[in-house]
Amino acid sequence: MSPTRLVLALILSVLPGVALAQADNLVRTKATNAVIMDVPTGQFLYGKKADIPVPPASMSKLMTVAVVFDLIEQGKLSLDTPFYVSEKAWRTGGSKMFVLVDTEITVENLLKGIIVQSGNDACIVVAENIAGSEAAFAELMNARARAWGLEDSSFANPTGLPHPNQRMSMRDLAKLARHLWFEYPQHRHFFSIPEFTWSDITQANRNPLIGAMEGARGMKTGHTDEAGYGVVGLAEREGIARVVVVTGLGSERERRAAAIDLMDEAFQSFETRTFFAAGDLVGFAEVFAGKEETVPLRIDQGLTFTLHRKILNGASAQIVYDGPLRAPIRAGEQVAVLRFSLPDQKVREYPLYTAERVKGLGVFEKINLGLQALFTPPEGEGA
Structure with a gap:
């Protein structure tokens, strides 16, 4: 036979x-650029202009934080290490932690000032004490970005303030969020601190997901006139973790709505089968x-x-x-x-x-x- x-x-x-193959056709968002990532696998579930490098605003402070975490992991820094506040750091504008010139602040408090309060002044303190200057610290950021596979990112400063060479894609921001989550689990709590007080000034965490939805864990917001309003958000539910990144929104209200809608979509419409x-x-x-x-x-x-x-x-x-x-x-x-x-x-x-x-x-x-x-x-x- x-x-x-x-x-x-x-x-x-x-x-x-209905069997539609591309999630891009199934998800809607007002954000000009957006992405959804499954955190355990690193798989990208949805993207909208996700690979285009755009001004990241303060979302790029996650890279500043990642450099600090990495140095702590290597034993070159500790949370108790004191950093000196220069006049330049004290004078830095934009969102502020309100550092005081000619004082010392621990790395732990500076991290809270960066993550919770989005302090540009805190970023300058970190950059000057680690690398000597903003430019030298930016080179350190770029070196780490290459090592960590962030292919569509370049850094000119630690703050995210407008600069033609300060660019990140939504995909890279999601990769960075995942890197922070997995490589430094002992520091995860920083991203969900609800508020922080420094110089007798209390500021609430700007992340719109915290307190607004189940399982929100942070991570970082951003806003400049050039970039619009954006956020990197991470949430966990029943052992599942997802990251969403959005940018290009027109207001805080739009950012909040877009982030919550996309995170709800991430958990309700996507599944592991x-x-x-x-x-x-x-x-x-x-x-x-x-x-x-x-x-x-x-x-x-x-x-x-x-x-x-x-x-x-x-x-x-x-x-x-x-x-x-x-x-x-x-x-x-x-x-x-x-x-x-x-x-x-x-x-x-x-x-x-x-x-x-x-x-x-x-x-x-x-x-x-x-x-x-x-x-x-x-x-x-x-x-």
Whole structure:
């Protein structure tokens, strides 16, 4: 018997829905640039002009914070390290921590001033004490950005104040947020501090997600006339963590609404679904001249995807092999492939292996099989 290419369609556990492949077509936001990231995997779930470097405003202070965290991790700094406040830092305009000239402030308090109060003056204190100047600190930021894979970022200062060389993409900001979250878990609490007082001035955390939605953890807002209003937000719910980044909004109200809407979308519309786990039996292949008529097939690689529900609902799978398979068959042989499809995406193929051994028929059983084939009329014909 010559083998024939056999295709078996599998019924997957999907819900009815419209199968649109691109999440970009399924999510709406007023932000000019935006992104949604799944934090555990680093997978980007949605993007709108996500790779375009734009003025990041104070969202780039996350890079300043990351450099400090990195130096603490290396043992070159501690939270208790005192930094001196220069006149230049004291005179720095824009959002302020209200440092006092010719005093010393610990790294811990400066971090709170940067993250909670978005203090430009605190950033200058950090830059001067670590690198000697803003320009030298910016070089340090750029070096770290290259090392951490931030391909669409460049830095000219630690504050995010307007400069033609101060640029970040939404994708890079999300990558940086993930880096901060995973590499320095002992410092996560800084991003959700609700308020901070310095120089007898109490300022609330500007992040619109904190206190406004379940599981919000920070991270940083930004605003200049050039950039508009933006925010990097991270939230956790039931073991799932997502980052959203938006920018280019026209007001604090628009920023708040866009951030909350996109974060709600991140949790409500996207899910992680496992179609097959590693080692699962996915179907059967027909066997010729064997002790069994079929052999079970297993997949060694799990099929888990984090995507928009409507994309997942359009998934389909087929088992493809040249069959029927001729016995004897060893367990663990690759005899088929699983073709897995998602709407408008390239078909993925995964090898399938026999899960059991199938013995061949004995001599007399083969003779009997041959006689059955000889005296069985073709399908559709009567005796």
